[in-house]
Amino acid sequence: MIIVLSLSTATDSITEVILDDIWGTAMDALSKLTGIDMFGFPFMQRAYLAAVCIALIGPLVGSFLVHREMAMIGDTLAHSAFAGVAAGLFVNATFGTNVPPLFTALIVAAVAALLVQTLVDYAGAYHDTSLAIVLAGSFAVGSVLVTATDGGIAVGINSYLFGSLATVTRVNATILVVLSLIVTAGITVAYRPLLYITFDEVGARAAGISVRRYNQLLAVLTAVVVVAAMQIMGVILVAAMLVIPVASATSIRGFKRSIMGGVCLGLVSTVAGVTISYQYDVAAGGTIVLVAIAVYIVGMIGPRARNSLVSEHTEGDSATVTGVNAEGSDKGE
Amino acid sequence: MAVIEVQEVTFAYGTRPVVEQVSLGVESGEFLGLVGPNGSGKTTLLELMIGLRPADSGSITLFGDPAQASTQGDRLGYVPQDVANAKDEMPITVREAVRMGRYPQKLVGRFTDADRDAVESALQRVEIADLADRRVGRLSGGQRQRVFIARALASDADLLALDEPTVGVDAESREAFYDLLNELNEDGMTIILIEHDIGIVTTHASKIACLNQELFFHGDPEAFVETNALADAYGGSQSILQHNH
Numbered sequence: 001m002i003i004v005l006s007l008s009t010a011t012d013s014i015t016e017v018i019l020d021d022i023w024g025t026a027m028d029a030l031s032k033l034t035g036i037d038m039f040g041f042p043f044m045q046r047a048y049l050a051a052v053c054i055a056l057i058g059p060l061v062g063s064f065l066v067h068r069e070m071a072m073i074g075d076t077l078a079h080s081a082f083a084g085v086a087a088g089l090f091v092n093a094t095f096g097t098n099v100p101p102l103f104t105a106l107i108v109a110a111v112a113a114l115l116v117q118t119l120v121d122y123a124g125a126y127h128d129t130s131l132a133i134v135l136a137g138s139f140a141v142g143s144v145l146v147t148a149t150d151g152g153i154a155v156g157i158n159s160y161l162f163g164s165l166a167t168v169t170r171v172n173a174t175i176l177v178v179l180s181l182i183v184t185a186g187i188t189v190a191y192r193p194l195l196y197i198t199f200d201e202v203g204a205r206a207a208g209i210s211v212r213r214y215n216q217l218l219a220v221l222t223a224v225v226v227v228a229a230m231q232i233m234g235v236i237l238v239a240a241m242l243v244i245p246v247a248s249a250t251s252i253r254g255f256k257r258s259i260m261g262g263v264c265l266g267l268v269s270t271v272a273g274v275t276i277s278y279q280y281d282v283a284a285g286g287t288i289v290l291v292a293i294a295v296y297i298v299g300m301i302g303p304r305a306r307n308s309l310v311s312e313h314t315e316g317d318s319a320t321v322t323g324v325n326a327e328g329s330d331k332g333e
Numbered sequence: 334m335a336v337i338e339v340q341e342v343t344f345a346y347g348t349r350p351v352v353e354q355v356s357l358g359v360e361s362g363e364f365l366g367l368v369g370p371n372g373s374g375k376t377t378l379l380e381l382m383i384g385l386r387p388a389d390s391g392s393i394t395l396f397g398d399p400a401q402a403s404t405q406g407d408r409l410g411y412v413p414q415d416v417a418n419a420k421d422e423m424p425i426t427v428r429e430a431v432r433m434g435r436y437p438q439k440l441v442g443r444f445t446d447a448d449r450d451a452v453e454s455a456l457q458r459v460e461i462a463d464l465a466d467r468r469v470g471r472l473s474g475g476q477r478q479r480v481f482i483a484r485a486l487a488s489d490a491d492l493l494a495l496d497e498p499t500v501g502v503d504a505e506s507r508e509a510f511y512d513l514l515n516e517l518n519e520d521g522m523t524i525i526l527i528e529h530d531i532g533i534v535t536t537h538a539s540k541i542a543c544l545n546q547e548l549f550f551h552g553d554p555e556a557f558v559e560t561n562a563l564a565d566a567y568g569g570s571q572s573i574l575q576h577n578h
Contacts, residue, residue: 003475008484017436055344067420067422067423114558191441192433192440192441193436193440195425195429196433196436199420199423199430199433200413200433202385202413203412203413205385206384206385206409206411207407207411207433207437207488208403208405208437209405209406209436209437209440249424250423250424252424253426253434253466253467254425254429254466255423255424255426256429258424332445
């Protein structure tokens with residue numbers, strides 16, 4: 001009991017330091033400086049904090065997933081997290097407890113991550129089937145649990161399904177910051193083995209890197225990102241932040257630089273998305289994803305449009321463009 | 334000194350036998366060409382030799398340790414099959430890929446000058462220093478092969494294992510690539526090469542192992558050309574194929 005009490009006091013003081021002393025002060029100053037009231041509202045301050053965290057950890061983990069063609073795992077784990085939220089709400093409703101649903105979501109999603117990884121290890125490859133089974137199974141468990149009580153929790157579940165700025169309570173914001181720190185630390189420490197495995201899995205095994213262990217780590221970190229981002233993005237759209245900013249940044253040369261590029265493009269999407277969502281009172285998750293897709297399209301069309309303009313106008317540069325194309329074509333020889 | 338020692342090794346995928354009772358040793362400084370028809374178990378044998386798979390029976394040592402438990406991953410450079418077509422969209426640069434050679438020794442922590450020097454001299458050794466900041470996915474097949482060799486050199490590897498490295502590489506680059514392998518071999522690198530072009534293997538390798546489930550031949554290229562091992566191994570494969578259909 002004493003441990004629980006001291007733990008919750010510690011959590012409270014961490015929350016105060018992060019939300020009020022550091023982030024709150026900075027955002028208040030920004031609000032005064034720009035004259036924009038929105039930055040001064042505590043709930044919007046929390047939403048922007050969440051936006052920054054999601055933009056950071058999504059591409060950080062997503063870069064490895066996308067280039068291993070594992071993008072679907074985000075969706076699968078999001079649905080497991082949904083089952084976890086439902087389980088938390090169910091337990092709270094049935095036993096009168098007060099467990100934050102994000103905690104149960106985290107546990108269920110992490111277990112599902114290890115389950116997917118085990119299925120993959122035995123099936124030998126990232127079979128869609130393994131992912132589809134875990135995805136559908138989790139969602140089935142979630143939907144059964146939601147309807148197993150008198151309907152009270154069905155209301156609470158909606159905000160997790162579609163995401164909302166209002167879901168980012170003080171507790172949730174603190175959880176999000178802590179989870180983001182864990183993900184960032186995890187990727188920083190495991191960057192080299194993860195990069196090696198992403199580029200050349202067999203070579204990594206030959207070099208003595210424990211591929212299985214790092215695959216599990218990546219799956220669990222994905223689960224953490226999904227749970228962290230779920231409150232704003234919603235279960236159905238959460239995987240987007242693992243994929244779209246990464247896809248937008250693939251034209252950047254250098255893996256490390258493309259991760260940073262992904263984080264920057266992610267920031268543009270989440271901050272703009274949260275702002276638009278508040279201004280027009282529309283769903284935050286959907287708005288963020290639409291902005292991210294717009295960024296992707298601009299990134300895809302922009303360089304091509306520029307290239308075709310350049311090749312029309314200057315002879316020297318058009319030679320460079322042709323050179324690049326030729327380079328691309330001779331690899332099939 | 335034997336770098337690899339394979340003794341009476343057998344391996345099967347489920348009930349389908351792939352490698353049967355194979356014994357052979359690879360000496361330090363040797364250039365071993367591994368030949369055999371498609372589906373003859375060449376890749377599996379190579380994977381067994383470098384500890385990527387456990388054998389069903391028999392024993393394999395790599396650098397004197399049981400291959401599966403070997404902790405000397407930095408002494409081994411591996412060039413996988415089909416690198417010419419893999420990972421086109423990954424935005425990794427040549428230098429980033431070659432730096433991986435240092436990773437087994439340094440999974441975390443800052444790169445020292447020695448690490449950076451090893452990477453730069455590996456890039457120069459295989460003559461791709463001018464491509465260092467290019468994306469691997471934008472290189473030609475022949476250039477990509479060199480990236481993988483450079484990665485092995487950066488790790489100070491003394492054993493190079495290559496699985497049909499020149500698939501998808503044009504003839505001219507292929508010739509240059511095998512000349513490079515010979516140069517590395519002369520400098521003391523032990524090489525194991527799987528290659529379907531028997532002409533190339535007999536020209537460049539110092540030892541030949543001819544495999545079709547069982548080991549049909551193991552010896553000098555000159556002796557290999559004179560024996561019937563090739564016909565035996567490939568003839569065997571044709572009858573196996575007919576049985577399967």
